[in-house]
Amino acid sequence: MGSSPQPKTTTAVSSRSWSIYGRADITGRYDILGRIGSGAYADVYRGRRRSDGLDVALKEIHDYQSSAREIEALLALRGAPNVVDLLEYCWAEDEDEDAVLVLEFLPADLAAVIRDAKKAGAIAVGEVKQWMIQILRGLEACHRSSVVHRDLKPSNLLISADGILKLADFGQNGTCWTVGLEQQTVQELMPQHQNFRETRFANEDDTLRELDSPRAKNAMYDTDNEMSLQDCDASCLATCGTGDVEDDPLKGSYSYKAEEGGADEYGALTSCVGTRWFRAPELLYGSTDYGQEIDLWSLGCLFAELLNLEPLFPGTSDIDQLGRIISVLGNLTEEAWPGCSNLPDYSKIFFNKIENPIGLEACLPNRSASEVNLVKRLLCYNPANRATATETLHDRYFAEEPLPVPVNSLRVPSSRDEQNDSSQEEWANYQETESDSDLDEFGSMDSDEVKGKHK
Numbered sequence: 075m076g077s078s079p080q081p082k083t084t085t086a087v088s089s090r091s092w093s094i095y096g097r098a099d100i101t102g103r104y105d106i107l108g109r110i111g112s113g114a115y116a117d118v119y120r121g122r123r124r125s126d127g128l129d130v131a132l133k134e135i136h137d138y139q140s141s142a143r144e145i146e147a148l149l150a151l152r153g154a155p156n157v158v159d160l161l162e163y164c165w166a167e168d169e170d171e172d173a174v175l176v177l178e179f180l181p182a183d184l185a186a187v188i189r190d191a192k193k194a195g196a197i198a199v200g201e202v203k204q205w206m207i208q209i210l211r212g213l214e215a216c217h218r219s220s221v222v223h224r225d226l227k228p229s230n231l232l233i234s235a236d237g238i239l240k241l242a243d244f245g246q247n248g249t250c251w252t253v254g255l256e257q258q259t260v261q262e263l264m265p266q267h268q269n270f271r272e273t274r275f276a277n278e279d280d281t282l283r284e285l286d287s288p289r290a291k292n293a294m295y296d297t298d299n300e301m302s303l304q305d306c307d308a309s310c311l312a313t314c315g316t317g318d319v320e321d322d323p324l325k326g327s328y329s330y331k332a333e334e335g336g337a338d339e340y341g342a343l344t345s346c347v348g349t350r351w352f353r354a355p356e357l358l359y360g361s362t363d364y365g366q367e368i369d370l371w372s373l374g375c376l377f378a379e380l381l382n383l384e385p386l387f388p389g390t391s392d393i394d395q396l397g398r399i400i401s402v403l404g405n406l407t408e409e410a411w412p413g414c415s416n417l418p419d420y421s422k423i424f425f426n427k428i429e430n431p432i433g434l435e436a437c438l439p440n441r442s443a444s445e446v447n448l449v450k451r452l453l454c455y456n457p458a459n460r461a462t463a464t465e466t467l468h469d470r471y472f473a474e475e476p477l478p479v480p481v482n483s484l485r486v487p488s489s490r491d492e493q494n495d496s497s498q499e500e501w502a503n504y505q506e507t508e509s510d511s512d513l514d515e516f517g518s519m520d521s522d523e524v525k526g527k528h529k
């Protein structure tokens with residue numbers, strides 16, 4: 075098995091975390107205004123296009139495969155109104171260099187909507203409906219193009235100042251998606267790799283022309299079959315260590331059969347906390363041939379969170395996550411989902427019989443029957459029973475009073491929870507303290523010139 079890409083620690087001052095300042099291909103065309111935030115595999119900066127002053131987000135992705143996946147998905151989805159717009163990108167020439175995606179800048183996200191609504195007490199039903207409609211349109215576009223998002227959560231649903239919600243973060247950057255991956259080359263992932271080479275360092279017109287070309291777009295669609303969804307191990311036992319079991323408050327309610335090379339082997343890879351809350355049971359049980367239904371489960375969790383303003387299943391470990399789901403929906407049995415006992419980890423973890431499951435109604439107190447019904451249509455154990463994005467969009471809930479508010483009357487948070495930006499300071503400190511040899515990684519660039527520009 076090839077070595078898996080490891081996530082960058084966000085606390086360490088890694089040279090890669092601000093290497094964008096040394097990228098002449100970017101700094102020549104964009105002013106970098108500061109770091110917006112960092113994910114497991116990427117740093118995102120706010121930038122301004124020099125040619126016309128357009129605000130952009132510059133996403134520097136430190137993992138080769140994540141960048142390939144995100145570019146592929148965003149090209150396939152170009153023009154979809156509820157998917158973040160990829161304006162252009164600079165491809166990584168090899169595994170030591172980062173790809174940089176130039177995205178439209180979106181100042182808020184759904185996590186901030188929920189945060190602000192907690193202060194106000196609730197999100198008005200007409201607003202919940204409008205947010206849901208936009209999420210559903212984005213998801214419908216993804217599934218129509220055979221793109222499975224795999225990481226739907228409030229912080230990945232970005233919002234423009236005028237209330238347009240867009241699905242973002244298509245890199246499946248969470249650790250759980252890359253556990254056990256064979257290292258593939260971009261040539262394997264994308265037979266049309268030559269197209270990417272052409273875009274690198276191209277001037278903006280050339281690059282945009284490349285993005286607009288039907289050839290590039292169709293080539294992306296053609297690779298759908300090449301991008302196997304069986305390439306990861308997101309299972310409960312793969313992503314939790316025995317430490318998770320020891321610390322688990324529900325420990326008494328299940329028994330767990332550790333296999334040689336099972337949880338221990340992957341014990342360190344437990345960092346998908348936000349994502350875990352939205353993860354479908356088939357993934358937690360180790361399924362490797364799942365489909366777009368995993369996004370529909372996440373959507374059900376998201377919808378419940380918009381209604382309750384609290385996460386529905388806030389698991390503290392992957393086993394705790396399953397335990398919480400089972401306590402609400404009941405045990406996962408052949409009756410609930412014929413064939414579930416074939417899930418890879420089904421026979422490795424046993425939960426006590428839940429005589430009286432809590433039920434989704436009890437988890438959604440004071441909500442209407444149509445709201446509860448819609449959550450139920452999405453949160454089914456059997457993936458085949460989950461309502462599709464299109465079916466959900468046509469659910470009578472959206473046609474009932476109160477009707478969805480117009481997009482322009484949505485209350486848009488003034489900001490998301492921004493991480494402290496220390497990128498420019500780190501860059502300056504690095505230049506002051508490190509030896510010349512380290513600066514060699516920036517090639518022949520004049521470091522004083524870069525420092526002056528970005529201080």
Ligand SMILES: Nc1ncnc2c1ncn2[C@@H]1O[C@H](COP(=O)(O)OP(=O)(O)OP(=O)(O)O)[C@@H](O)[C@H]1O
Pocket residue numbers: 110111112113114115116117118130131133158177178179180181183225229230232242243247248490
């Ligand atoms: N187009 C954009 N406009 C504005 N901010 C963005 C944009 N894209 C991403 N961001 C912000 O940049 C930060 C990092 O984003 P990124 O997608 O890399 O990671 P994440 O979603 O926080 O974490 P992970 O990828 O590990 O799930 C987040 O705060 C995100 O909201």
